[in-house]
Amino acid sequence: MSLEAVDVVAGILQRQGLIYLAQRDENRDQAGLWELPGGKIEAGESQQVALCREWREEFGVDITPGKYIASHDFVVSGRRIYLHAWHITAYRGVLVPTCHSQCCWITPEDALALPLAPADVPLIVAFMKFT
Ligand code: C5P
Numbered sequence: 001m002s003l004e005a006v007d008v009v010a011g012i013l014q015r016q017g018l019i020y021l022a023q024r025d026e027n028r029d030q031a032g033l034w035e036l037p038g039g040k041i042e043a044g045e046s047q048q049v050a051l052c053r054e055w056r057e058e059f060g061v062d063i064t065p066g067k068y069i070a071s072h073d074f075v076v077s078g079r080r081i082y083l084h085a086w087h088i089t090a091y092r093g094v095l096v097p098t099c100h101s102q103c104c105w106i107t108p109e110d111a112l113a114l115p116l117a118p119a120d121v122p123l124i125v126a127f128m129k130f131t
Pocket of ligand 1 (some may be wrong): 008
């Protein structure tokens with residue numbers, strides 16, 4: 001039996017050498033793990049449109065998607081997740097987290113020492129090569 005496939009988009013926002021990470025809330029899967037913020041792509045949405053919607057919903061900001069970075073797939077809770085990472089080149093507004101337990105600005109190197117959502121690790125490594 002083939003697994004349900006879910007496409008998810010995540011954004012990498014960097015400011016003064018630090019990237020923005022968020023910790024997943026207790027009532028979500030992968031609770032307590034740190035992630036590049038994003039979420040599921042809805043029917044008919046491009047990856048960039050989904051990324052803009054997710055950051056508006058989760059942080060109240062309007063972002064500008066930049067270049068595509070990399071993708072990684074994994075299986076969790078009986079579903080295959082295809083996680084696609086994009087660079088975020090700018091944002092307008094004030095970042096106010098509405099659905100994560102906390103957020104931080106951190107160097108990509110230090111981020112790799114945090115308890116990260118596993119699929120985010122290769123994406124952060126790809127970003128380090130990209131920049
Ligand atoms: O945030 P949301 O629950 O919509 O994400 C869908 C799936 O993608 C979840 O299983 C979540 O843990 C995973 N995800 C991830 N890394 C991210 C964003 C989401 O592993 N940066």
